[in-house]
Amino acid sequence: MAARRRGGPRWAQYSTDELLKLRFCDLGLRLEDTPLWERVERLYDELEQRGIHFRPHCWLAEEWFSPDGVPGIAIPFYLAHPRLARLEKQQMLEVEGGTETWCMKILRHEAGHALDTAYRLHRRRQYRQVFGKASDPYPEFYQPKPYSRSFVLHLDLWYAQSHPAEDFAETFAVWLRPRSPWRSRYNDWPAIAKLEYVNELMQEIAGTPPAVRSLRHVEPIRDNRRTLGEHYTEKRRRYRGDAPPIYDRELRRLFSAAPENAHRPSAAAFLRRIRVKLRRVVAHWTGQYQYVINQVLSEMIDRCRELNLRLATPARQAERDALVMVTVQTMNYLHAGHHRVAL
Numbered sequence: 001m002a003a004r005r006r007g008g009p010r011w012a013q014y015s016t017d018e019l020l021k022l023r024f025c026d027l028g029l030r031l032e033d034t035p036l037w038e039r040v041e042r043l044y045d046e047l048e049q050r051g052i053h054f055r056p057h058c059w060l061a062e063e064w065f066s067p068d069g070v071p072g073i074a075i076p077f078y079l080a081h082p083r084l085a086r087l088e089k090q091q092m093l094e095v096e097g098g099t100e101t102w103c104m105k106i107l108r109h110e111a112g113h114a115l116d117t118a119y120r121l122h123r124r125r126q127y128r129q130v131f132g133k134a135s136d137p138y139p140e141f142y143q144p145k146p147y148s149r150s151f152v153l154h155l156d157l158w159y160a161q162s163h164p165a166e167d168f169a170e171t172f173a174v175w176l177r178p179r180s181p182w183r184s185r186y187n188d189w190p191a192i193a194k195l196e197y198v199n200e201l202m203q204e205i206a207g208t209p210p211a212v213r214s215l216r217h218v219e220p221i222r223d224n225r226r227t228l229g230e231h232y233t234e235k236r237r238r239y240r241g242d243a244p245p246i247y248d249r250e251l252r253r254l255f256s257a258a259p260e261n262a263h264r265p266s267a268a269a270f271l272r273r274i275r276v277k278l279r280r281v282v283a284h285w286t287g288q289y290q291y292v293i294n295q296v297l298s299e300m301i302d303r304c305r306e307l308n309l310r311l312a313t314p315a316r317q318a319e320r321d322a323l324v325m326v327t328v329q330t331m332n333y334l335h336a337g338h339h340r341v342a343l
Contacts, residue, residue: 046178052206251303
């Protein structure tokens with residue numbers, strides 16, 4: 001176990017390079033000893049208020065997931081300590097579940113998976129009629145339909161559309177949220193039928209014990225001998241596979257290589273200056289990971305430098321045009337069906 005000093009673990013004072021060399025099993029973290037536990041207990045309270053006595057057990061792992069056959073929730077390690085959250089932000093540019101609201105949204109989603117497993121809901125005929133077969137293989141990519149009203153909206157990237165099991169988990173999460181206005185919000189959507197079914201189903205199982213009671217922890221960090229550096233190398237490689245291509249034609253429309261603009265600021269320097277703002281705004285509107293969008297911007301900046309492109313319009317207009325271009329590129333990528341399912 002990692003040595004501790006007054007005020008927290010010793011590694012909380014480590015530099016980034018030192019921290020990346022540390023193994024997960026040496027972090028010495030217990031979920032129950034972190035502020036995260038208050039959010040887990042809040043989830044339990046929400047279930048209790050709905051008459052559901054089931055409590056999904058939780059543990060720390062590398063990522064968010066609820067394993068097949070295990071009615072529990074793995075929570076990413078970086079949420080267990082501010083130093084680890086800063087490392088995640090540094091390495092991936094954002095912290096998934098890093099705010100209380102965001103964390104609770106994901107916990108409710110994963111609780112839907114855990115409850116599905118615990119009560120074997122996916123085996124019911126009506127479940128299959130409403131959501132589809134949970135046994136269907138996950139696609140490597142899915143093609144979301146942003147304007148579809150047959151699915152609820154909860155997590156980003158229209159995640160309910162990725163698979164029947166995700167559709168159920170997203171619908172459950174919307175239903176579970178305290179004071180959720182789901183009846184009025186989805187009143188004229190086909191998705192209301194799914195919410196009504198979940199409401200009936202939860203009333204049916206309320207107060208009943210689960211059929212599956214395994215308390216197994218899958219891939220907990222306490223048994224993980226990988227270093228944090230190995231984890232982030234693999235994670236960045238996986239996310240880079242999501243980055244859409246950047247085409248010279250779009251860049252030439254926005255910027256110019258004409259001799260008369262040779263005195264204007266370089267497009268590469270301009271994009272570097274506004275990249276944080278572009279990344280944040282495009283991520284907000286598309287739901288795409290900031291790390292993926294940052295890869296797109298990096299490619300744009302490199303290509304602008306290679307093509308010696310320069311601003312041909314006032315900076316304010318160029319910023320608006322760049323925002324539109326990056327957003328369109330990201331949305332075209334999603335609509336083309338190249339969004340990878342997060343497992």
